[in-house]
Each structure stands twice: as structure tokens, then as C-alpha cells.
Amino acid sequence: MFIPAAHAQAAGGAAADGGLASIVSIAPLVLIFVVFYFLMIRPQQKRMKTLQASIEAVKKGDTVVTAGGMVGKVTKVEDRLVEVEIAPNVRVKIVKATISEVTPLGGGKPAND
The missing domain is CATH 2.30.30 (SH3 type barrels.)
Incomplete structure (x- = not known):
């Protein structure tokens, strides 16, 4: 008896804040990607550019x-x-x-x- 009532309440609340809930659930993934880009991807691209330039100038x-x-x-x-x-x-x-x-x-x- 309590489970269907609780389930119905959760479904009604999620439907009202559907846009905000989806943004909040995606925000950590976006933040992780931004951190990875600035800490790993961007420095590696710079290192590869300098290596390519030095190989061409050997x-x-x-x-x-x-x-x-x-x-x-x-x-x-x-x-x-x-x-x-x-x-x-x-x-x-x-x-x-x-x-x-x-x-x-x-x-x-x-x-x-």
C-alpha cells in the first residue's frame, strides 16, 4: 500500500522538474570532460605539435x-x-x-x- 503511493509521488515530482533534473545529472559528466581536456588532452596536443616541429627541423x-x-x-x-x-x-x-x-x-x- 505504501509502495505505490511513494512511486506515484516520485513520478509526479520528476515530471515537473524534468529539464532541471536532466541538466543536473549531465553536469558532472561535462565537468569531468572539461577537466580531462585541460589536464590531459590539451598538454598532449601541445607536446605532439612541438615534437612534430622538431622532427621536421632535424x-x-x-x-x-x-x-x-x-x-x-x-x-x-x-x-x-x-x-x-x-x-x-x-x-x-x-x-x-x-x-x-x-x-x-x-x-x-x-x-x-
Whole structure:
């Protein structure tokens, strides 16, 4: 006897505030997406843009790290390929897309000792 009356009251209240209730229920999802965008997606996009720019600007003498973890010095740059010296007189050709880090010829900033 009490259950049908309570159910009927809840249905009537939800129908009156249907628009507000749906906005309140969606608001946390929107807030989570906004937080993820500013904390994860946006910084990753910036990092990818700088990496793409540094890969396009790679030149002879730069030190590169490949996605496989190989470190070497660039000896020749072609359109899609880069020739890298990984040991004295050992040169390999790698695809530019596999480069994960580029250190310019002059090196990075000096350490603050």
C-alpha cells in the first residue's frame, strides 16, 4: 500500500522538474570532460605539435632517440628517412616518424649545479 503511493509521488515530482533534473545529472559528466581536456588532452596536443616541429627541423649533427630506444647522431637527412650513426662507423636508416626525441647540435640547457 505504501509502495505505490511513494512511486506515484516520485513520478509526479520528476515530471515537473524534468529539464532541471536532466541538466543536473549531465553536469558532472561535462565537468569531468572539461577537466580531462585541460589536464590531459590539451598538454598532449601541445607536446605532439612541438615534437612534430622538431622532427621536421632535424638536421645533420642532431642527437635523436627513436621509439625503440636507439640513440644516435644524425649524419644525413632525406625526405622520409634519416641516417643515424649509432656507433663509430655504424650507420642505420630510420623513418622520421619513429623519432621520439630530438636534441639539437648545441645540446640542451646546462644543468644548474
